[in-house]
Amino acid sequence: MQPIRRITVADTHGAVAEHNPNLRHHFDTMEQQFDSATLGMWVFLLTEIMFFGGMFCAYMIYRTMYPGAFASTSEHMNPLWGATNTAVLIVSSLTMALAVRAAHLGEQKALQILLLLTIFFGLCFLGVKAIEYREHWVDNKVPLIAGHWDYSNTDKYPNQAQYAKQAQILFCFYFFMTGFHAVHMIVGVALMLTIFTMARRGKFNSTYFTPVEISGLYWHFVDIVWIFLFPLLYLIGHTKESLF
Amino acid sequence: MSTVLQDPQTVETPNYLNAEYGWKSWLFTKDHKRIAILYIISITVMFVLGGIFAGLIRVELLTPQGDLVNSDTYNKFFTMHGIIMVFFFLIPSIPATLGNFFVPMMIGAKDLAFPRINLLSWYIYIVGAAFALTAIVMGGVDTGWTFYTPFSSTFSNTFVITAACGVFIAGFSSILTGLNFIVTIHKMRAPGMTWGRLPLFVWANYATSLIQVLGTPVVAITLALVGLERAFHIGIFDPAIGGDPILFQHMFWFYSHPAVYIMILPGMGVMSELVSCFSRKAVFGYSFVAASSIGIAVIGFLVWGHHMFVTGMSMYASLYFSLLSFLVAVPSAIKIFNWTATMFRGSISYDTPMLYAFGFMGLFTIGGLTGLFLATLAVDVHVTDTYFVVAHFHYVMVGGMVLAYMGGLHFWWPKITGRMYPEGWAKFSALLVFVGFNLTFFPQFIAGYLGQPRRYHAYAPEFQVYNVLSTAGASVLAVGYIIPFIYFMWSLKFGPLAGNNPWKAKGLEWQTTSPPPTYNFETTPIVTEEAYAYAAHKENHGG
Amino acid sequence: MHSIPSVRTYVLVWLTLTIMTFVTFYVSTINLGEWNIVVALLIAFFKMMLVILIFMNVKAESPLTKLFVGAGFFWMVLLLGQVAIDYISRTWMPEGKMW
Numbered sequence: 001m002q003p004i005r006r007i008t009v010a011d012t013h014g015a016v017a018e019h020n021p022n023l024r025h026h027f028d029t030m031e032q033q034f035d036s037a038t039l040g041m042w043v044f045l046l047t048e049i050m051f052f053g054g055m056f057c058a059y060m061i062y063r064t065m066y067p068g069a070f071a072s073t074s075e076h077m078n079p080l081w082g083a084t085n086t087a088v089l090i091v092s093s094l095t096m097a098l099a100v101r102a103a104h105l106g107e108q109k110a111l112q113i114l115l116l117l118t119i120f121f122g123l124c125f126l127g128v129k130a131i132e133y134r135e136h137w138v139d140n141k142v143p144l145i146a147g148h149w150d151y152s153n154t155d156k157y158p159n160q161a162q163y164a165k166q167a168q169i170l171f172c173f174y175f176f177m178t179g180f181h182a183v184h185m186i187v188g189v190a191l192m193l194t195i196f197t198m199a200r201r202g203k204f205n206s207t208y209f210t211p212v213e214i215s216g217l218y219w220h221f222v223d224i225v226w227i228f229l230f231p232l233l234y235l236i237g238h239t240k241e242s243l244f
Numbered sequence: 245m246s247t248v249l250q251d252p253q254t255v256e257t258p259n260y261l262n263a264e265y266g267w268k269s270w271l272f273t274k275d276h277k278r279i280a281i282l283y284i285i286s287i288t289v290m291f292v293l294g295g296i297f298a299g300l301i302r303v304e305l306l307t308p309q310g311d312l313v314n315s316d317t318y319n320k321f322f323t324m325h326g327i328i329m330v331f332f333f334l335i336p337s338i339p340a341t342l343g344n345f346f347v348p349m350m351i352g353a354k355d356l357a358f359p360r361i362n363l364l365s366w367y368i369y370i371v372g373a374a375f376a377l378t379a380i381v382m383g384g385v386d387t388g389w390t391f392y393t394p395f396s397s398t399f400s401n402t403f404v405i406t407a408a409c410g411v412f413i414a415g416f417s418s419i420l421t422g423l424n425f426i427v428t429i430h431k432m433r434a435p436g437m438t439w440g441r442l443p444l445f446v447w448a449n450y451a452t453s454l455i456q457v458l459g460t461p462v463v464a465i466t467l468a469l470v471g472l473e474r475a476f477h478i479g480i481f482d483p484a485i486g487g488d489p490i491l492f493q494h495m496f497w498f499y500s501h502p503a504v505y506i507m508i509l510p511g512m513g514v515m516s517e518l519v520s521c522f523s524r525k526a527v528f529g530y531s532f533v534a535a536s537s538i539g540i541a542v543i544g545f546l547v548w549g550h551h552m553f554v555t556g557m558s559m560y561a562s563l564y565f566s567l568l569s570f571l572v573a574v575p576s577a578i579k580i581f582n583w584t585a586t587m588f589r590g591s592i593s594y595d596t597p598m599l600y601a602f603g604f605m606g607l608f609t610i611g612g613l614t615g616l617f618l619a620t621l622a623v624d625v626h627v628t629d630t631y632f633v634v635a636h637f638h639y640v641m642v643g644g645m646v647l648a649y650m651g652g653l654h655f656w657w658p659k660i661t662g663r664m665y666p667e668g669w670a671k672f673s674a675l676l677v678f679v680g681f682n683l684t685f686f687p688q689f690i691a692g693y694l695g696q697p698r699r700y701h702a703y704a705p706e707f708q709v710y711n712v713l714s715t716a717g718a719s720v721l722a723v724g725y726i727i728p729f730i731y732f733m734w735s736l737k738f739g740p741l742a743g744n745n746p747w748k749a750k751g752l753e754w755q756t757t758s759p760p761p762t763y764n765f766e767t768t769p770i771v772t773e774e775a776y777a778y779a780a781h782k783e784n785h786g787g
Numbered sequence: 788m789h790s791i792p793s794v795r796t797y798v799l800v801w802l803t804l805t806i807m808t809f810v811t812f813y814v815s816t817i818n819l820g821e822w823n824i825v826v827a828l829l830i831a832f833f834k835m836m837l838v839i840l841i842f843m844n845v846k847a848e849s850p851l852t853k854l855f856v857g858a859g860f861f862w863m864v865l866l867l868g869q870v871a872i873d874y875i876s877r878t879w880m881p882e883g884k885m886w
Contacts, residue, residue: 026355036357036431042852043423046859047461053863054465054495057870061491086808094801097842104791144476165485172478220843224835231827235815430851458862494870545865560876
């Protein structure tokens with residue numbers, strides 16, 4: 001419950017004593033503004049949960065329907081790259097969390113360095129994904145582009161042709177799920193660059209760091225999506241060989 | 245220089261309309277009230293466009309033969325009618341217009357939590373509408389507003405991707421509005437405005453916003469998958485390579501069923517405001533009505549399979565969805581009972597908003613009850629994909645939601661514009677709408693039950709009499725919509741000034757000037773009384 | 788505005804997450820049949836909870852925020868679960884096949 005007080009809306013900067021220059025006029029206090037922004041970001045992340053959830057739902061159904069085809073597609077994924085990317089994103093979440101902490105405490109230098117590190121790790125992730133996509137392209141495992149899908153039997157995979165049609169669906173989901181995830185990563189990197197620029201200009205201090213906080217929430221969420229994508233897309237089907 | 249004696253009241257108080265002039269002050273506004281007006285204009289344009297397609301449908305169906313247009317063109321008519329009416333009129337309607345305008349005012353706030361996101365929401369709506377209009381101009385879409393696969397993903401030769409883009413984009417507009425409302429209602433209530441004192445219109449918009457936020461992303465990804473399938477010629481939903489069209493329907497209806505509750509809940513919120521004001525009585529069972537809004541929002545996500553009873557879905561799933569569909573009727577019924585109880589021993593006046601409220605109660609009840617027929621498995625097998633279904637959803641959507649929207653527009657018009665509409669013409673139009681509506685859609689129940697299928701441009705000759713009645717009714721209904729458009733426009737310049745509270749209603753929005761000032765209140769109100777604190781006994785109400 | 792975890796806490800969580808990633812990887816090389824996916828998802832769930840509670844600081848957030856976070860995941864379960872009801876129960880019918 002908010003405290004009982006009268007606030008004259010006709011007052012602008014003059015009459016009301018000491019209001020933070022970052023306080024937007026439709027809010028009464030900085031705390032209300034911060035809480036609203038955080039709740040707003042969480043509601044947005046809810047929509048993202050449902051957006052990716054839709055893809056997870058379709059993927060779950062097809063994977064259960066076609067276990068053989070699914071196991072065969074898993075052979076074409078490189079779990080080392082997937083694991084590397086998982087580790088990269090996890091450390092980027094660390095640097096992001098530390099960046100938010102620095103912002104809370106008004107530590108400008110630390111904030112900027114940690115943001116740069118987060119951006120760096122984000123770009124590493126995207127780089128690895130680019131390498132993986134290129135490998136799939138070379139391998140002819142891209143059902144989206146005509147002429148780049150080939151699931152016939154080879155020496156290494158003598159039994160896969162029977163799964164060609166269903167594998168096409170599953171590979172589509174691989175590209176869509178990692179693709180939409182990558183798009184969210186790109187947006188995240190762009191967001192972090194913006195936050196970094198704002199930090200360089202001294203926009204943040206311990207009384208106002210809302211953009212850092214809510215961007216951090218977004219970044220962690222994108223990490224969580226990948227935490228689930230990794231085992232679902234890369235690992236099952238690799239049980240027969242150790243990769244160490 | 246005017247020679248007419250100026251009433252001192254024509255001297256305008258500073259308000260949100262005269263605060264700034266010029267197109268930039270409108271198109272770049274952050275004021276929730278101006279954004280609401282931008283939305284009113286936009287959805288009215290889309291409503292007219294959707295109405296034109298409805299007119300074309302009804303003209304074709306005057307005769308049993310498919311003689312006006314061929315079947316492909318007819319398919320485009322009902323598809324465009326559905327897409328426009330659902331995604332570009334009904335979904336945004338009350339939340340983006342009356343909700344945008346009044347939710348902040350009703351809770352005593354200066355604006356929504358995120359004014360720039362509010363404006364962005366309107367921009368996104370316009371972009372989505374532009375895509376939809378492009379699809380129409382380029383030649384239309386013929387898949388039905390439901391975009392069923394594999395027709396939409398593989399076989400249709402129309403502009404599916406463009407239309408799907410339009411819907412996808414409009415979905416983001418809806419999500420942003422919902423997000424804004426949720427945060428606003430949680431964080432920006434004035435001192436003393438507890439959850440238990442919120443007007444039920446706010447509760448209804450809150451519940452609607454929950455659905456918008458949780459459901460819309462799923463239809464977004466579903467349509468994205470269809471678009472990607474078309475663009476890349478892959479077969480996610482194509483049975484030929486192992487795709488499952490039923491999966492599309494599951495994902496589509498996961499949103500589209502709760503979407504119908506997005507469409508009706510705000511109308512129910514308006515109903516609570518109207519019935520209480522024009523009965524001079526607090527809404528009976530406030531907490532039940534508030535809880536029923538949340539109940540509808542939640543249970544609404546558990547029933548979508550009732551659109552798929554005959555598709556090949558498992559019988560056990562059908563049982564589950566049928567049972568829950570019966571359950572979801574309960575909170576809606578609670579509202580109807582409570583509004584009726586509100587009127588009991590109230591002091592009822594018959595102003596136009598109340599006439600629309602009466603219409604809602606009767607027509608929504610019919611629509612809702614026929615929904616139960618459809619939820620019954622055995623009956624649904626018989627009437628699914630017939631005009632019975634068409635009549636059912638038009639009773640709830642038009643007889644319910646559109647009437648509530650008209651009632652709300654009339655109720656709040658004096659507050660929004662500072663002007664009063666002409667009551668005589670308004671009552672006449674309300675009557676035309678009621679008569680026209682019933683004449684249009686009641687015969688469709690009968691024709692559907694007797695077997696006329698939906699989405700066909702031709703039908704067996706024995707159904708003609710029902711179709712002729714229906715088309716006649718549609719003409720009357722159209723007139724009933726055109727007249728208010730005219731007198732609302734007229735009232736902007738020539739309507740009498742309304743004063744702050746012409747209905748003597750309770751609610752914070754009536755405590756400020758008509759039109760309101762840009763920041764809504766001179767000082768932040770402090771709320772000390774319950775919602776709808778009308779006197780319980782009869783009082784003299786000067787009509 | 789809320790209490791913020793210490794650097795030590797963050798680093799510990801990071802280490803745990805990285806170790807769990809290795810564990811997921813290693814377990815996937817052991818053939819547990821159907822249980823592979825269950826174990827993998829359980830570990831992923833555990834990692835997600837760590838990120839949410841500590842990195843996203845939900846542990847220190849208001850009950851309202853916690854409710855919204857929970858609601859988000861619950862709703863995804865509603866989607867997956869109710870769709871699954873259809874496919875699973877198809878096999879209960881005499882001639883029913885899941886697909």
